[in-house]
Amino acid sequence: xxxxxxxxxxxxxxxxxxxxxxxxxxxxxxxxxxxxxxxxxxxxxxxxxxxxxxxxxxxxxxxxxxxxxxxxxxxxxxxxxxxxxxxxxxxxxxxxxxxxxxxxxxxxxxxxxxxxxxxxxxxxxxxxxxxxxxxxxxxxxxxxxxxxxxxxxxxxxxxxxxxxxxxxxxxxxxxxxxxxxxxxxxxxxxxxxxxxxxxxxxxxxxxxxxxxxxxxxxxxxxxxxxxxxxxxxxxxxxxxxxxxxxxxxxxxxxxxxxxxxxxxxxxxxxxxxxxxxxxxxxxxxxxxxxxxxxxxxxxxxxxxxxxxxxxxxxxxxx
Amino acid sequence: xxxxxxxxxxxxxxxxxxxxxxxxxxxxxxxxxxxxxxxxxxxxxxxxxxxxxxxxxxxxxxxxxxxxxxxxxxxxxxxxxxxxxxxxxxxxxxxxxxxxxxxxxxxxxxxxxxxxxxxxxxxxxxxxxxxxxxxxxxxxxxxxxxxxxxxxxxxxxxxxxxxxxxxxxxxxxxxxxxxxxxxxxxxxxxxxxxxxxxxxxxxxxxxxxxxxxxxxxxxxxxxxxxxxxxxxxxxxxxxxxxxxxxxxxxxxxxxxxxxxxxxxxxxxxxxxxxxxxxxxxxxxxxxxxxxxxxxxxxxxxxxxxxxxxxxxxxxxxx
Numbered sequence: 001x002x003x004x005x006x007x008x009x010x011x012x013x014x015x016x017x018x019x020x021x022x023x024x025x026x027x028x029x030x031x032x033x034x035x036x037x038x039x040x041x042x043x044x045x046x047x048x049x050x051x052x053x054x055x056x057x058x059x060x061x062x063x064x065x066x067x068x069x070x071x072x073x074x075x076x077x078x079x080x081x082x083x084x085x086x087x088x089x090x091x092x093x094x095x096x097x098x099x100x101x102x103x104x105x106x107x108x109x110x111x112x113x114x115x116x117x118x119x120x121x122x123x124x125x126x127x128x129x130x131x132x133x134x135x136x137x138x139x140x141x142x143x144x145x146x147x148x149x150x151x152x153x154x155x156x157x158x159x160x161x162x163x164x165x166x167x168x169x170x171x172x173x174x175x176x177x178x179x180x181x182x183x184x185x186x187x188x189x190x191x192x193x194x195x196x197x198x199x200x201x202x203x204x205x206x207x208x209x210x211x212x213x214x215x216x217x218x219x220x221x222x223x224x225x226x227x228x229x230x231x232x233x234x235x236x237x238x239x240x241x242x243x244x245x246x247x248x249x250x251x252x253x254x255x256x257x258x259x260x261x262x263x264x265x266x267x268x269x270x271x272x273x274x275x276x277x278x279x280x281x282x283x284x285x286x287x288x289x290x291x292x293x294x295x296x297x298x299x300x301x302x303x304x305x306x307x308x309x310x311x312x313x314x315x316x317x318x
Numbered sequence: 319x320x321x322x323x324x325x326x327x328x329x330x331x332x333x334x335x336x337x338x339x340x341x342x343x344x345x346x347x348x349x350x351x352x353x354x355x356x357x358x359x360x361x362x363x364x365x366x367x368x369x370x371x372x373x374x375x376x377x378x379x380x381x382x383x384x385x386x387x388x389x390x391x392x393x394x395x396x397x398x399x400x401x402x403x404x405x406x407x408x409x410x411x412x413x414x415x416x417x418x419x420x421x422x423x424x425x426x427x428x429x430x431x432x433x434x435x436x437x438x439x440x441x442x443x444x445x446x447x448x449x450x451x452x453x454x455x456x457x458x459x460x461x462x463x464x465x466x467x468x469x470x471x472x473x474x475x476x477x478x479x480x481x482x483x484x485x486x487x488x489x490x491x492x493x494x495x496x497x498x499x500x501x502x503x504x505x506x507x508x509x510x511x512x513x514x515x516x517x518x519x520x521x522x523x524x525x526x527x528x529x530x531x532x533x534x535x536x537x538x539x540x541x542x543x544x545x546x547x548x549x550x551x552x553x554x555x556x557x558x559x560x561x562x563x564x565x566x567x568x569x570x571x572x573x574x575x576x577x578x579x580x581x582x583x584x585x586x587x588x589x590x591x592x593x594x595x596x597x598x599x600x601x602x603x604x605x606x607x608x609x610x611x612x613x614x615x616x617x618x619x620x621x622x623x624x625x626x627x628x629x630x631x632x633x634x635x636x
Contacts (some may be wrong), residue, residue, distance in 0.1 A: 062419045066378045100377045101417050103408030103504065155499040158422065158506070159566040245364060298367035302375065 001255030002268025002275050003292070004236040007184065007198040007221035012078035015085040015119045018182035018200040018221075019137030022121030027317050028081045034313035038093075040070035041306045061098060061162065068296075068305045070095040085139075086118045095149070104157050109149025110169045111212070117141040119180070132187040139180040141207065146173040148211035171211050178207030178214065196223040196236075218242045232259040249300035266290065271300050277309070286313045361397045373405045382412035393465075398487045400498060403469045407504055410462030414455050414511040415445065421507060425573050433576030438517060438636035439527035445514030456519070459512035460547055460610055463554055466508060467491060467608070469501035482609055492608045494557035502561035509555040516548050521636070532633040538596050538622035539615055546613035549625030552632070553608050556581045584631055592627020593620060600624055 006018045012031060014021035071094055078087035091113040098106035119139030126133045148171045156165060182200035189195055198221040207214040223236035238253040255268030255275075266277040270292050277290030288311040297303035361369075369388050376385035386409050392398065393406045411418075421444060425432060428440055447455040467490035468483075470476070474496045482490040494502050521529035535545025559578035566574055589603035596617040603624050606612050613622040 062417075062423075065419070100374055100408060101380070101419070102377050102412040103404070104419055153500055154418065155503045155565065157418065158503050159562060159568050159571070161568045164568070247364065247368075297371040297375075298364055299371070302368060302371045 001236060001257055001266050001277075002238075002253045002270040003240075004221060004223075004238040004253035004255040004268060006182070006200045006219050006238050007196040007223040008225065008234055008236050012076075012080050012085055012087055014121065014137070015078065015080070015087055015117055015139055017202075018184055018198050019085075019119035019139040019180055020121045020135040020182035020184035020198065020200070022080070022083055022085050022119055022137050023123050023133075023135035023184070024121070024186070025080055025082045025085070029079070029315060029317040031076070031078045031080075031313055031315045034074075034076045034078070034311065036072070036074040036076075036309065036311045038070070038072035038074075038307050038309050040068045041308065042067040043069045043071055044308060061104065061157065062101070064096055064098050065101050065104060066099055068095075068097050070097075070305075070307065083122055084120050086116065089113065089115050089117065089143070098152065103154055104152075105154055106152050107149055108152055108165055108169060109147065111145060111147040111149065113143050113145045115141055115143030121182075121184075128187070132185065135184040135186070137182045137184070139182075141176075141178040141180075143176050143178065143207065143209075144173050145176060145209040145212065147171060174210035176207045176209045176214070178202075179204045192228065193224065193226050196225060197221065215244075217244075230260065233257070234259070247295075247299045250295060268292075270294055273304060273306075284314050284316055286315055287311070361392060361395075366392065366397060366399075366402065370401060370405045373409060377408055377412050380412065382409060385409040385412060394487065396487055400469050400472075403465050403488065404500060407462055407465045407469070407501070410458045410465060411504065411507060411511075413458035414462060414508060414515075416507040416511055418504075418507055421510070422570055426570055429573045429576070432573060433580045435635035437577060437580065438513075438529075438632060439523070441510050441514035442518045442521070442523045442527045443514075445511050445518065447515030447518045449519055453515075455515040456512055456544070456547070459508045459515065459551070462508040463505065463512065463551065463610070464490065466497065466501040466505050466554075469498045470496050471498050480605055492605050494554075494561060499561070499565070502558050505554050505558040506562065509551040509558060512547060512551040513555065516544055516551075517632075517636070520544070529633075529636050533629050535629045536626055536633055538592070538613075538617045538619065538626045541613040541619075541622035541625050542615035545629060546607070546621070546625050547610035549628040550608050550610045550612070552581070552585065552628055553603055556585055557608075584635070585628060588627040588631035589624035590627065592625065592630065593623045595627070596623035598623050603628070 005013065009017035009021045011025060011029060014025070072092065074091040076087055076089050078085065094110040096108050098104055117139055119137060121135055121137030124134045124136045147169055150168050152165060180200065180202040181204065183198060185197045187195045201216065201218045203214045203216045206216050217240060219238055219240040220242060221236065221238040223234060226233045234257045236255045240251050240253060242251070250271050253268070253270055255266065258265045262281045264279040266279070268275040271294055273293035275290065275292040277288060279286060279288040290309040291306065292309070293304050293306035295302055295304050369392055372388045373385040376388065389402065389405045389409055392402045424444060432440055445455060447453055468488040470491055476484070476489065476491055476496065478484065480492040482492065491497060517529070517533065520533050522531050524530050533548070535541055535548065556578065559574050559581065562574045563578050586602040589600055593600035598618065598620050600620050604621055607621045607624055613619060613625055615622055617623060
């Protein structure tokens with residue numbers, strides 16, 4: 001979906017993207033487990049793993065140059081009911097990026113995050129003979145973060161063994177507290193077609209830990225959703241990080257989703273990069289694969305990195 | 319499509335922040351330069367970050383020319399700062415064929431011969447150079463050393479007598495303790511490149527990398543130009559090693575230590591001997607000899623005499 005989700009987030013997704021959408025939840029649902037695995041294309045192509053760094057010598061660092069090695073594993077459990085949601089989060093990721101053979105520098109990191117996020121959403125008002133509604137929501141989170149992402153300077157490369165750098169990554173845990181706010185407007189243009197708009201501000205004032213922080217993000221979104229007898233088609237657009245001094249092209253997210261009974265097709269543009277995915281349902285089990293890319297450089301065409309995502313979850317709704 | 323893309327978004331936002339803050343890397347020589355001009359104004363931070371990223375991307379594939387064209391206009395403007403200097407430093411390193419990780423590995427491999435006269439053969443082996451057509455390794459290394467001298471730690475008070483180009487966009491300090499860690503670390507490679515390439519061109523080394531003719535700058539009157547740069551580079555090498563020895567915690571530390579011990583014992587005595595031969599007075603190598611333009615090529619000039627002493631020392635040892 002190109003990460004365009006603030007206007008159309010639903011169920012437990014609403015908890016993370018826009019808590020106002022919790023007001024639109026109709027059913028109770030429990031997702032006891034959702035496992036998500038993410039790997040960068042470089043990692044998957046080369047088969048290199050960050051653990052091989054443990055015995056690396058200085059010379060071995062050459063083989064890591066100009067590669068984006070990233071891996072993530074996450075397990076969440078969530079419960080959602082009309083107007084309310086709660087999720088338990090267990091997230092781990094590790095990364096290594098060294099660039100420039102003439103002047104090697106980069107970063108190395110590992111972090112583990114555990115915590116809980118709770119949100120509620122409520123209808124604020126309805127208008128135009130109930131064709132339109134405005135929802136408001138709020139979510140709070142308490143997260144425990146361990147590990148850190150460290151910059152590797154040239155001096156580090158020259159004066160510190162790789163295994164010692166790994167030790168620097170291990171930092172004591174710290175707790176961060178965060179708050180998200182969101183608004184969602186929905187207007188039914190016809191019986192089958194609705195227009196959605198949203199504003200969400202996540203991690204207001206930054207969710208800060210001892211060695212890192214989740215920076216606050218203010219996002220506006222728009223979407224059109226058409227529900228036919230057999231399918232739901234959604235077209236969505238988000239403009240993220242509105243308040244940040246970034247290349248405006250990096251703020252654009254555009255997605256198209258076709259939801260059929262047991263399968264969903266997703267395509268989108270994240271920044272300027274094509275994204276695609278497929279999700280299927282087998283009874284209570286949902287499987288999803290997606291591929292997306294984003295720029296890590298200051299401008300949208302600089303240092304693009306592509307990642308592959310696999311997700312499996314179990315969902316019980318009633 | 320249910321999913322916890324929220325977490326993906328978070329983790330990538332945080333790493334993007336690091337990339338923004340720690341983006342890095344990069345070269346002079348007066349080849350044609352067709353980049354933008356910054357004479358008329360101040361570049362904003364996004365422009366600077368994107369140019370530095372452009373340099374990184376070019377250097378990642380060994381494209382020194384693109385990197386140079388991108389960064390030189392910024393370096394040669396009021397926008398210049400240490401991040402920009404670091405970028406052009408790496409670019410000069412690219413032109414000088416510096417590959418720090420490989421060079422460190424070679425140093426470890428040849429460590430037994432580096433704490434003695436074998437050092438000079440090692441440098442020639444690492445940086446073979448030719449003047450027809452000119453591979454420009456010596457010039458790139460000299461220009462890089464000039465840049466490294468301009469990478470001053472923020473908040474440092476400069477002593478006028480040890481400051482070059484005061485009032486310019488890139489004032490330089492002759493004292494390594496005034497400079498940033500990465501500048502001092504990188505000086506190791508640039509000074510090695512200059513020493514190796516000049517010795518290769520002027521010492522006609524044999525297959526064992528031993529000179530077959532003495533270096534031509536063994537008296538003060540022959541000291542202007544390359545001879546002064548050669549002697550100054552040996553002092554920069556010693557400076558860099560002094561910095562590294564005090565900060566090192568790696569397996570390569572003993573190699574730095576052994577080269578430093580060898581040079582520390584020899585250089586001041588060599589300078590003293592050169593001065594004595596001219597009939598001038600110096601008890602140690604002059605700080606100002608680190609400026610490659612400081613030799614006047616006369617026997618009344620302390621820098622020229624000291625430099626001649628250094629070259630005589632190398633001729634005797636190599």
